[in-house]
Amino acid sequence: MAGLASAVFPVVKMTIRSQIFHHFIAAAGTALALCVCTTVAEPGNAVPARLTSEAFPGGEGSVKFTPFASFELPATNLPESQRPLFHAGKALANQPWIKAPTATDARDGLGPLYNARTCLGCHINGGRGPVPHKGDEAIFTAILRLSVPGEKDTVRGSKPEPNYGDQLQGQAVALSHQLRGKIPAKNPATNPEAPPEARIYLDWLEKTVVYNDGESVTLRSPRPRLEELGYGPIDTNVLFSLRAAPAIHGVGLLESIDQAAINALADPEDRDNDGISGRVSQVWDFERGVTVAGRFGWKANRANLRITTAGAFQGDLGITNPIFPGQPCTALQRRCQRTPNGNDADGFELPEHLLTLTVGFVRNIGVPVSRKQTAQSDLGRTYFFNAGCAACHQPSYVTAPRSGDLAHLGGQTIWPYTDLMLHDMGPGLADSRPDYAASGSEWRTPPLWSIGLSAKVNGVATLLHDGRARSVEEAILWHGGEGTAARQAFASMGKYNREALIAFVESL
């Protein structure tokens, strides 16, 4: 890890200072500016002075919301002229895609195999998607990635399972699936419809962690179980990676962070010997046809929001588009290939201008203002920094200047608490499935902003890539590998201090 000082405020110092000054001109001035200098210069897990901008994690676009918390509201500073386009993009993310054919070529083409009918069907209200807690409930709001061991495909980032591809789709447009349980079952051998690839269930394993003070916490982890495989046997060496839908607010700001600012934090060989070796992911840019840095997705396997969104349209909804023009059917899935598609004259179910609208919606979702600080959360803030959480959960950046329609995303002081890099999180969290540059135990640091609002946004309070953690506390306790020291620092605290740290995280 490079110097801890720049870890806390990772962007070029002069930029930060001018930004800070700008915010504080009306307030206390010199004293606070002095604090900033101290923070930047001081090594170790120092606790930086609290800044007014922390109350506005999404910069000038931070949103206040009444009466319902939401991760699907436009950023406050989104220009009036762009708002109709934001809502049009939201319609594409929100309204159901339907089976082809219909009287339009603009809204049909769901599937034939798919995981969800809409984007916001999993990213509910823009928040995280739930995973089923019971073993007899099939998964409909998360995805299961697949691959087999062997030489990775540079473009796809893994070696797909031959029959089922690199993602298992648990739904199909087939009538027999849509009305499952309400109509007589069909004979799979003679039914000409393309069935779902499988029904996916989760079995939960539990283990208990005991704190020094005797208090214990039960942790759980999921094991996927497949039933009703629709297209023959699955490779016995298949590797699974269960991925819950992440919250999608503020991602346009994350996209606006200069890659150089992230690169500056990287320390792949752990030269500074702090036990943390952040690596920038390397992924395929499907538009430019080159390998580039990745920053979106649980394994940072997508380069930017256009590719992330287009990839999800194809893989999760079965909606073809200019970046991913193929149906989600493998070569062996003939019934899937023969199902009617919803392509337009150019051969896409989602043409370029509609992809642009959807990406515009995603990019401009505002980050809620932070929760009120209390004495407890203020204390927790100190412990957060002392424990070294901020080494990976980088608090703040100033976004790079943007121009044109993106101008409002540029030059913003934001507080996402992520370094957008890959870290080895140890065997407890590992899925053993490589994904581009990420090994089976590496994960991208997820942002922490608005984490305490999740349950209010859509009732989903689960965390981590597969939704195993039911609370911030459980999520912390799952940290291993590079996160071991921070987890141990947390676990060795007294109860009050642990709760304080959690209160701080939930206030962000």
Place this chain on the structure above:
Amino acid sequence: MKQFTFAAVIAATTFLGGCKIAITVPEGGSITTDSGSYSCSESSSCVVDVSDTNFDETFNAIPAEGYEFTGWKKQHRGFCGGSQKPCALPTSGFVGNTALLNFLSSDEEFFLEPVFVPYDSDGVEALLQTNANIALAAYSDSVDTAKDLQSALSAFAANPSQARLDSAKRAWLVSREPYGQTEVYRFRLSPIDSSNYADEDGLEGDINAWPLGEALIDYVVAAAPDFGDDQVGVIENGIGINDGGEVDGTDTALNIIADTSITITKALISNTATAGDEHDVIAGYHAIEFMLWGQDLNDNAMVTNGSDREEAVKTNGAGNIATGGQRPLTDFTSDSLASRRLTYLQVVAEKLVEDLEFVRDGWVDGVEGNYRDQFTSFASTEEAIDRITEILVGMGTLSEGELAGERMQIAYSSNSQEDEHSCFSDNTHRDVVLNSRGVANSFYGVYAGYDSDLDGIDDETGRAVDGFGFDDYAQELGVESLQDIAAELDSRLSETAVNVNELDQSARNGMPFDVLIMDDNRNKANPIYKAIVSLNVQSSSIAALAEKLAVEVEVVDKDASECDTTSPDSGC
């Protein structure tokens, strides 16, 4: 905002620095202390230096006429945040507490800001009752017209004829007239969106969801000229389903109507749009619409000679009988699946009526614990403001995000016929007019009834409401800045009404929504464009009204702990 600073009344004694209290007083009241030594007037900022232990002051917020003090603003380093009591700062109590004394001697700045809201309890009561009365009237009219539709469908099923098909279509169009005005009650966990006023599990998805999954319901034509190469893949792969040919016994098993092993019941079509994203939309108004009209397949939507999309359109003389799709009568008579279609229509209609009745019942007066009961009663100013916020959130969300955005902009910007609200019947212009009228109804506190003969005039006025609206509330409070906002919103609602009426006229004159969204028609004179713009402008006025009437209602933070006034170091 005027800016002035108090002179330092208290001499600095043993401490060098001194913490400061920055006071901001907004419009609607003033601040004074118990001793009278300090006061800060309306719309001004003041700074108080507190540097020793002799500062024992209690700050009182005094609302002006028409306003109420709702509490001290919650903010970082804000004193008394969230509290409604006078704000006491007894520094004499700091003696002996090093931490507090250190604060006193520091350069730290703290804040004190009262929140004044234009408020009158009786006015709010009248506002909420009117809002509920309109909902009850509009949903009751929706139930009645849905029952009329159900009767028309029964008559049609008993003896299918073109005349009875037309009267069923007419009944469907009429049923949309009151329902369209109820949509302003969405987005607020009222009965349409929530069964228990807490979860988002309402029946809306079964009542009015679209796009419809028509390909799951009945045959749909592919490879029609309108689709370009849309369905080339189907033809190449040679599957004989949904292929545009005559429906016959070989098209088995792939849609509900054609698969005769499926029994068509209410259970089959229930919870289709809501349950965990599992199913297509196959129920509600638009399922009936699809069954009556069929797909709207006019080829390039140019207004020409009556052979394509504009044929769909009611003309001046035809009394707004939209005929968007061209489902032949034989689908209901000689076709082998005719009886299944008639059954489907009747089952969907029966469920629609039941669903609407459930929603209506949530608004009935005098039922303990129903939505209306909860909505119209409030125990505190804060709760009253929450209720007002509910109304305004519905109005604002429908105006901007839903109607202008999801219901118009997406169809307009992408020439997407499936994204128009009533794509089979070409009745989308009415959806737009009625949705925006619903917003105006909530503002003015009126409901004029609905148009029962489709001539554009509200002639069914049996349940009309003329009550107490936001315009009346602003008038009653006599707060000038509030009246200004209300007047601005009034003019913006009028502008929207002009634009949506232009859209209505355009459709009645042969240029319906789906023609207006075509690429060639996309320009700034297009009534859809103008309506989108004015709805957006109107929504900023609604936001301004919400800001004025419900400032700083931090509903999201409701269960967060409040700042402790007696311990200034709690850093709230």
